[in-house]
Amino acid sequence: MKIAVLPGDGIGPEIVAEAVKVLDALKLDLHLQSAPVGGAAYEASGHPLPPATLELAKASDAILFGAVGDWKYDTLERALRPEQAILGLRKALGLFANFRPAICYKELTHASSLKPELVSGLDILIIRELTGDIYFGQPRGRRSAPDGHFPGAEEAFDTMRYTRPEIERIGHVAFQAAQKRSKRVTSVDKANVLETFQLWKDVMTEVGKQYPDVQLDHMYVDNAAMQLVKEPKRFDVVVTGNMFGDILSDEASMLTGSIGMLPSASLNDKKQGLYEPSHGSAPDIAGKGVANPLATILSAAMMLRFSLGQEAAAQKIEAAVQKVLAQGLRTPDIYSEGTTKVGTQQMGDAVVAAL
């Protein structure tokens, strides 16, 4: 089994190193190969997703990804900015199904902005469509406005698009995920305003009929953004488009108060996947040895489960992470009085020891 290891920028290399350490300790038959991505790749070769990195990713069963981005690339033209690497990988590999769990760990409930009773035991799975919508829709660009409020003025535009089969396939992913959980799906749309999300809602309703054991609700995106704050535990599986999913999955992960713990997976229809922490590259703390590697380690567990068919090994990692939390070990982002503050490497070592 081949794994492409793409550490990227900021804290990426540090946290990925710990996840690799954990994978090594499991003594599975994995072939890991590293390549530059993001700002690091741009520095080395002038492009955030060099052809060799893309080829390696395509030829691998899974990608273990750190994080990309840094303020210093803000002035580059868009095509060269670090985040284009991640958009490029999603598109080139067809990684349409993004799994973003928002889990509130018992030991970390106090870290949430929300009152403990609202988030204790929280376990939401946001499934975001990742290769369609306004992210990739053509046409897009700048032009002289052909009509509207200011005809002839300089205008920028993008196109939101979804086809029926794109909605169907992410729908099936969501309903099948719900069958393994509490059998509830909330589909988030804006059908009251957007043609695209009227089709989304219609198709979700149709797909839902094939899963009579799963209860389907529809919710407008503005209401979903409110209900996540008001009563997050009312949600179980949430399925939505690329743009709304970007916003809601970040909102949901922040509700837990410990985004440094949250993994993510992005899969295509061949179960090839890209696995990365939900948090970013945090350039402000890069190189200081204080970043939390647990989200990346848990992403490696998702990788073993979803792309490599190693359920037992995945569970081993998850149990080890639970154990280090129970032992009271905490990186600074999740530290609280009465627990033991550790650095990135110590945390990785502790997970290995707990395996």
Next chain:
Amino acid sequence: MKIAVLPGDGIGPEIVAEAVKVLDALKLDLHLQSAPVGGAAYEASGHPLPPATLELAKASDAILFGAVGDWKYDTLERALRPEQAILGLRKALGLFANFRPAICYKELTHASSLKPELVSGLDILIIRELTGDIYFGQPRGRRSAPDGHFPGAEEAFDTMRYTRPEIERIGHVAFQAAQKRSKRVTSVDKANVLETFQLWKDVMTEVGKQYPDVQLDHMYVDNAAMQLVKEPKRFDVVVTGNMFGDILSDEASMLTGSIGMLPSASLNDKKQGLYEPSHGSAPDIAGKGVANPLATILSAAMMLRFSLGQEAAAQKIEAAVQKVLAQGLRTPDIYSEGTTKVGTQQMGDAVVAAL
């Protein structure tokens, strides 16, 4: 001064009646005229925004709006659904500047989902562009996909668009609002993905140069959705597009825990405005006399301030609302132990008495 009173559906008529009572008590020279809108108008005449209602609105200095919508209209074709009335009014009157304060009242801090220290004293002003973006962008519709992942498949699409002058005018509104507050503006975009919001960011930066006394920050929409949960008090004035503003303003209002208190204003360049509570039509509690009229009463205060040039009267209403809160009067949505539960009319009467 002419005011169009559009009560609408659900709790709309009850809460608007209390706001009208308060306006009457001020004994200003106001000419109020009512008309049906939303589901009520559809029932009466087959359209949610009948021509007579639209004409009345156009001929008025301001519109006092209740709320529209009910589940029972969910199966109507989109053009006949209640919310089309509000979209239609925004478009026909050019109400491009939406003011959505998210204020956490001292007496109601405990009602927030968030820990009290994170929201006490919260006072954010979200300024949402309201007549552009993907809400109104043409072309839009259904078709056979011309290209993409599934060429030939059934596809729905919408167009996100902004012209430079549209961004400029909402930018000026935001910077001028900030000059009267803490002199900070956060412009929310998704310039890392969308052409439209790269232009948005560029133009905001340019407009900001005309306001050297105001500090401008840029934030991606996904990060803004997170920061609102993590540290809401870091925000003062937030300016963003129609779609992102829809989501973020609802998220922000829910953070306060008392959306029943939050007014809103939608203005055009002639200071004509539509004033409505931030909450919806709540059909589940309609007609029970328990709805909170304060958001609508505070919307009437905004109307006096922004469209009718009656700053003193606006302040009178706001002081009266503060007073009834201090007296411990609460409708059920904001009730807590030790306070006095009152109904919609009693609350309206109490505000009149406090004037």
